[in-house]
Amino acid sequence: MNKAQLKALEAYLALLAKNSAAASDYALKDHFAQQLVAHLGSEPPTPAVYRKAVGAALGEIPEEYKKQAVQVAREFFPFLMSDLKGVAQIMQSGGYRGFEEVSAVATQTRIRSVPDLIAVAVKHEHAAAFAAARGTYLKALRERGLDAASIALRGRLATALMYLCRDREFTPEAYRTAIDRVMSALPDEPPRQFFVQVAREFYHFLRETPGAEQGIKADVRFADQEVFA
Numbered sequence: 001m002n003k004a005q006l007k008a009l010e011a012y013l014a015l016l017a018k019n020s021a022a023a024s025d026y027a028l029k030d031h032f033a034q035q036l037v038a039h040l041g042s043e044p045p046t047p048a049v050y051r052k053a054v055g056a057a058l059g060e061i062p063e064e065y066k067k068q069a070v071q072v073a074r075e076f077f078p079f080l081m082s083d084l085k086g087v088a089q090i091m092q093s094g095g096y097r098g099f100e101e102v103s104a105v106a107t108q109t110r111i112r113s114v115p116d117l118i119a120v121a122v123k124h125e126h127a128a129a130f131a132a133a134r135g136t137y138l139k140a141l142r143e144r145g146l147d148a149a150s151i152a153l154r155g156r157l158a159t160a161l162m163y164l165c166r167d168r169e170f171t172p173e174a175y176r177t178a179i180d181r182v183m184s185a186l187p188d189e190p191p192r193q194f195f196v197q198v199a200r201e202f203y204h205f206l207r208e209t210p211g212a213e214q215g216i217k218a219d220v221r222f223a224d225q226e227v228f229a
Helices: 003-019 023-040 047-058 063-080 084-093 104-108 114-123 128-143 148-164 172-183 189-206
Strands: none
Touching: 003 023, 003 063, 023 047, 023 063, 023 172, 047 063, 063 084, 114 148, 128 148, 128 189, 148 172, 148 189, 172 189
């Protein structure tokens, strides 16, 4: 995220924080805006670049959230483009205070945090290759002597990464984007360091790297599992 993108995101979120009708709406809009920024890369913002980022972000969002995500994309665009007239029009309309359409499913399963992401991810039917890699990873964790709680936590984080990489070609760049999206939602450095370690371990299983089990650091644990619960 470059300085211009950060400034635009902060301005958009500041408007929502002051005027959002519900904290849950703010959290969901924050989540979608972060996804858009993650897909923008370092290219100068143009309508074409933004459309590409929106398309990529929508590809990662469950069907029941897509209408809400499109609304966020419309709202965030003038902030990103420093379009003061467009920002003023959004403020005058007042539509940013909530969502134009909220489905019953979305209300029940909103993605506000890493635990919400995991809850959605575990219900998703993942590609066979991803599921097989996760199974091999969990088996390796057991063979390294990790306890059940530690294995379950690593398994949940692996599932979240699988979900964020779904429906696209699996590349190092796509994996890094998935990691960045989770990192931005974690509260401080300890859970981030643990998550990065798990991501590194799981990556080699996804790539079917020979000796992938050697990258497992069994002594790296994270006690506060509620962060990822």
